[in-house]
Amino acid sequence: MISAHAKDSIERIFFKATKSRLTMDAGDVCEIVPAGAHGASSMPDANLVVLTISGIAFRLLLVLHFDEKDERTHQYFIKEESEQAFLEVFLEICNLCCGVVNQELLHYFPDLGMSTPYVLSARCMPYLEALKPEFLASYAVTINDAISLGATICMCAHAPIDFVAEVSAVEETSGELELF
Template sequence: MISGHAKESIERIFIRVAKSRLTRRPDDVCEIVPASERGARSLPDANVVVLTISGLVFRLLLILHFEEDERTREYFASEASERPFLEDFLEICNLCCGGVNQELLQYFPDLGMSTPYVLSARCVPYLEVLKPGLLQTYSVTINDGVALGATLCMCAHAPIDFVAEAGVVEDTSGELELF
């Protein structure tokens, strides 16, 4: 039900947004490769942040895998904030999902986003039960040291076919979106 063009577009949107929203500084390097590729890092003790974008014809789960190790905490902890690591990280994950949502709004009106929540990564294999039309996991590495994972899981309720433009992500950090 999800065309090859649509799958490629969703993956391209995610990768473009993740490279701009998961990095903290403009000169940071973010590499994203399919988890099945050689050299991809695995996160055996990870937790996941689950975010959902839902529309009339689909539900897209954006799942970000993380381990709360020293490198990850240091990278994502806001220097000006005294909030716990998880609060800062959830906000960054939410910004990433919001960027994907904004791009998808060009093709699908009336999308909604969920509040992020944290689960054990042991739940990820059960995504198959949803019978997704798209299920892809990625290895994300920032500055050769911070390791994350990402899973895209899309379930379609009707045929989906679109081709996303290959533009750059607009920086809309700080904008307030009203529903």
């Protein structure tokens, strides 16, 4: 069972991560609103970046929906002087976003592991139900009224989950590498 406090906390943590890591410039505006079922209906050609955070008590999937064919999305995430491929850059940005979620959750759950990002077709979204999640929520993410992404949080609990996260305002950081 995942308490209402825990669901709210996870959502606030996700919002912080999205606003701090999916935006490329400090002045960018990121809006996040609830989306329809699984968030994919408004992005029929979407692909999914799937990241997983796992612990003893739960497995959390963070699924980011993107249209690889959308030129505005490419231009936003790939700067003109970059020679890197869009997918390479976007996967790293998604990984940084998930890393913020992971770091926040570590305050409440020790020993978490995080997967590397992988890409699936949006046709896979209905299969999230097979995981029997206790928390499944989708969002439409808009950056600067021009870039449209989707996001889904899918959380499966193996034990009761109840916590209240103290989420600070979005911090200005430049993507430091953490060494273990």
